[in-house]
Amino acid sequence: MSTTKEKSWSPRIVAFLCNWCTYTGADLAGVSRLKSSPSVRVIRTMCSGRVDPTFVLKAFKLGADGVMIGGCHIGDCHYSEGNFKTLRRVEMLKILLDQYGIDPRRLRLEWISASEGDKYAHTTLDFEQQLRELGPLQLTE
Amino acid sequence: MITVNIDGKDIQVAEETTIVKAAESAGIWIPTMCYSELFEPYGICRLCSVEIIRGKRTRIVTACNYPLRENGLKIRTNSPVIQEIRKVLIELMLSRWPNVPVVKNMAASLGVIEPKFVSLERDEAEDACILCGMCVNICRDVVKANILGFANRGIKREVVLPYEKMNSECIVCGACAYVCPTGHIKIKSLDYERGAVADWYLGPKTAINIPTLQAVPRVPKIDEESCIKTQTGGCGICSTYCEPEAINYEDKDEEVEIEVGQILLATGFQLIDLKQMPQYGYGRLDNVYSSLEFEHMLNSTGPTGGLVKCKDGSEPRAVGIIHCIGSRDENYHKYCSRVCCMYALKFAHLVKDRTKAEVYQFYIDMRAFGKGYEEFYKRLLDEGVNMIRGKVAEIAEVHSGSDGKPYLLVKCEDTLIGKFREIALDMVILCPAIEPQFDAADVKKIFSISQSPDKFFLERHPKLDPISTMTDGVFIAGCAQGPKDIPDSVAQASAAAARMLSLISLGEVALDPVKAEVVDEYCSGCRICNNLCPYGAISFVDDKKISNINEMLCKGCGTCVAACPASAITGKGFTDMQILSEIEGLLSI
Numbered sequence: 013m014s015t016t017k018e019k020s021w022s023p024r025i026v027a028f029l030c031n032w033c034t035y036t037g038a039d040l041a042g043v044s045r046l047k048s049s050p051s052v053r054v055i056r057t058m059c060s061g062r063v064d065p066t067f068v069l070k071a072f073k074l075g076a077d078g079v080m081i082g083g084c085h086i087g088d089c090h091y092s093e094g095n096f097k098t099l100r101r102v103e104m105l106k107i108l109l110d111q112y113g114i115d116p117r118r119l120r121l122e123w124i125s126a127s128e129g130d131k132y133a134h135t136t137l138d139f140e141q142q143l144r145e146l147g148p149l150q151l152t153e
Numbered sequence: 154m155i156t157v158n159i160d161g162k163d164i165q166v167a168e169e170t171t172i173v174k175a176a177e178s179a180g181i182w183i184p185t186m187c188y189s190e191l192f193e194p195y196g197i198c199r200l201c202s203v204e205i206i207r208g209k210r211t212r213i214v215t216a217c218n219y220p221l222r223e224n225g226l227k228i229r230t231n232s233p234v235i236q237e238i239r240k241v242l243i244e245l246m247l248s249r250w251p252n253v254p255v256v257k258n259m260a261a262s263l264g265v266i267e268p269k270f271v272s273l274e275r276d277e278a279e280d281a282c283i284l285c286g287m288c289v290n291i292c293r294d295v296v297k298a299n300i301l302g303f304a305n306r307g308i309k310r311e312v313v314l315p316y317e318k319m320n321s322e323c324i325v326c327g328a329c330a331y332v333c334p335t336g337h338i339k340i341k342s343l344d345y346e347r348g349a350v351a352d353w354y355l356g357p358k359t360a361i362n363i364p365t366l367q368a369v370p371r372v373p374k375i376d377e378e379s380c381i382k383t384q385t386g387g388c389g390i391c392s393t394y395c396e397p398e399a400i401n402y403e404d405k406d407e408e409v410e411i412e413v414g415q416i417l418l419a420t421g422f423q424l425i426d427l428k429q430m431p432q433y434g435y436g437r438l439d440n441v442y443s444s445l446e447f448e449h450m451l452n453s454t455g456p457t458g459g460l461v462k463c464k465d466g467s468e469p470r471a472v473g474i475i476h477c478i479g480s481r482d483e484n485y486h487k488y489c490s491r492v493c494c495m496y497a498l499k500f501a502h503l504v505k506d507r508t509k510a511e512v513y514q515f516y517i518d519m520r521a522f523g524k525g526y527e528e529f530y531k532r533l534l535d536e537g538v539n540m541i542r543g544k545v546a547e548i549a550e551v552h553s554g555s556d557g558k559p560y561l562l563v564k565c566e567d568t569l570i571g572k573f574r575e576i577a578l579d580m581v582i583l584c585p586a587i588e589p590q591f592d593a594a595d596v597k598k599i600f601s602i603s604q605s606p607d608k609f610f611l612e613r614h615p616k617l618d619p620i621s622t623m624t625d626g627v628f629i630a631g632c633a634q635g636p637k638d639i640p641d642s643v644a645q646a647s648a649a650a651a652r653m654l655s656l657i658s659l660g661e662v663a664l665d666p667v668k669a670e671v672v673d674e675y676c677s678g679c680r681i682c683n684n685l686c687p688y689g690a691i692s693f694v695d696d697k698k699i700s701n702i703n704e705m706l707c708k709g710c711g712t713c714v715a716a717c718p719a720s721a722i723t724g725k726g727f728t729d730m731q732i733l734s735e736i737e738g739l740l741s742i
Binding site: 033036043057062066091126 | 623736
């Protein structure tokens with residue numbers, strides 16, 4: 013019984029992707045017909061720096077099992093340095109998540125450039141696999 | 154001006170003119186062996202000896218270094234005494250160097266067939282050094298490297314390098330070999346990096362050159378690395394010949410700032426360095442050419458006048474053209490360079506047309522993809538070109554030919570007959586892969602665009618927008634975007650130009666509406682956002698004690714929106730409300 017339930021369960025991933033790199037990279041993965049994780053639900057932001065930590069917490073609260081933030085590689089940010097700010101915020105957010113009892117591994121920060129369709133594909137698949145191992149996120153009120 | 158009399162002719166010349174030059178202007182020939190206009194007269198061969206008659210006194214002087222200073226001097230260049238002197242001189246030379254063409258010809262023109270002397274230092278070589286000193290003089294006076302010199306005296310005299318060794322002071326300009334009348338000094342090695350090049354080198358041979366007759370603009374350029382002037386400060390001969398005085402050695406590259414609204418990047422490609430694939434022998438084996446070198450050879454204004462020739466000047470008996478050198482190769486570039494198949498077929502056609510050689514094509518797959526291309530391929534098959542489907546493993550030089558002439562042995566796999574083959578060829582043409590310019594990553598950074606995995610510039614969309622980039626106003630065309638042939642490059646460049654013109658004719662640019670905005674009522678004036686903005690668009694309004702965003706400077710990244718603790722900044726198009734609703738919507742299923 014439990015095995016069928018496990019099979020039918022698939023993690024829900026909310027991905028905040030920056031418009032210039034990772035979102036385009038995801039587009040490339042699609043155009044190139046690469047297999048990426050179907051669990052990912054993408055939200056486009058202009059820059060990964062736009063991702064307010066509130067969004068991440070809100071996503072977990074509303075039932076996301078994992079959150080991914082995708083930005084340009086360090087030094088390649090379309091807005092010069094937006095991704096540096098993301099880097100700082102994500103590190104602090106992980107400490108906060110731990111305090112809330114959420115495994116920090118459920119939050120991923122990935123640098124994926126517009127040309128790295130294959131990296132987008134295998135990163136999302138890898139994240140999905142990791143979340144399957146972690147199981148569904150169970151929050152107590 | 155002064156007037157002198159040479160062989161009965163009155164001639165007006167400027168003061169200080171040498172007798173040789175004065176005679177030349179009068180059309181009188183004086184034999185010389187060590188004289189050149191390029192450097193100070195040396196007067197070592199003495200063949201230019203002439204008689205000068207001042208009143209009743211007669212003197213014998215060398216014409217090359219005797220300056221005319223007085224009126225009424227009489228000069229006899231061909232009197233019996235002078236003839237006798239010259240004969241003895243040339244007989245002495247002929248006895249020592251009997252087979253050197255310049256000596257033999259000079260002797261013949263002076264009426265000497267056999268010398269009456271016997272030399273102790275007789276040298277039978279045709280390219281023997283005749284100690285004229287031209288090389289020493291040009292190196293000292295023109296090149297100013299001053300590296301060649303004479304050693305020893307009398308019959309032991311010879312031209313030597315310091316300590317008889319090649320040293321770093323020699324700039325390998327080749328001036329000594331150029332001026333050597335016997336060919337005793339030779340340029341042996343083909344040194345791509347610097348200096349003089351051997352006769353069979355297919356590129357430009359001089360430091361000042363027009364690269365090809367088709368060059369645009371068609372003006373000569375100075376190659377700074379091999380120009381003598383930039384290396385030693387000597388030479389400068391080109392400027393003395395340029396009447397409009399157009400040569401400026403001081404001219405340097407300069408940076409000019411121009412304000413523009415749109416930029417088209419058409420920075421092109423480079424060819425893969427063939428020397429990293431030693432199995433093909435490029436740069437090591439004779440008669441292995443890159444396609445561009447062969448194209449230069451085929452050019453009717455090129456070094457061979459358009460004839461297909463091996464380095465020894467003979468016509469090749471068999472020519473091989475090898476496709477996909479570095480393209481479609483896991484070790485180098487995975488992509489197809491697209492243009493090689495068709496130019497390789499063109500080469501085969503032209504080789505067939507201009508020689509009787511057998512032509513072999515070594516290909517992986519024939520990709521005759523364009524309009525009329527397949528038809529051309531069919532035509533080539535009918536012309537009797539040998540098509541071998543398979544990769545070449547190695548090219549080796551073999552010396553065991555029946556006529557003693559070395560040939561190139563190409564070892565390859567013929568997948569159509571399923572056998573390994575070894576084919577003897579006289580010439581091999583390699584088709585190198587097209588690759589992005591070496592500095593493409595720097596250009597990418599400057600224009601904040603992206604590179605695809607193969608390092609060509611990334612277009613906005615591979616199918617729907619192959620001419621613009623993620624940066625507004627920056628367009629790409631040609632091989633900077635990916636390997637393509639001329640029709641495709643023209644089409645892409647025309648499209649990019651049209652796109653740019655359409656924006657110009659509009660007269661205004663539609664800006665992205667995504668901007669951040671401060672809601673004054675909520676702003677607490679904490680100034681957290683002030684230092685976050687990479688564009689300095691956020692300023693603090695002192696009298697209101699709140700922050701303000703300059704809409705013109707804001708690029709809409711939203712970093713400040715995410716950071717604002719009071720949620721006083723909203724990002725149009727990406728407000729907190731919008732994104733939170735998106736999250737809700739996405740997770741409701």
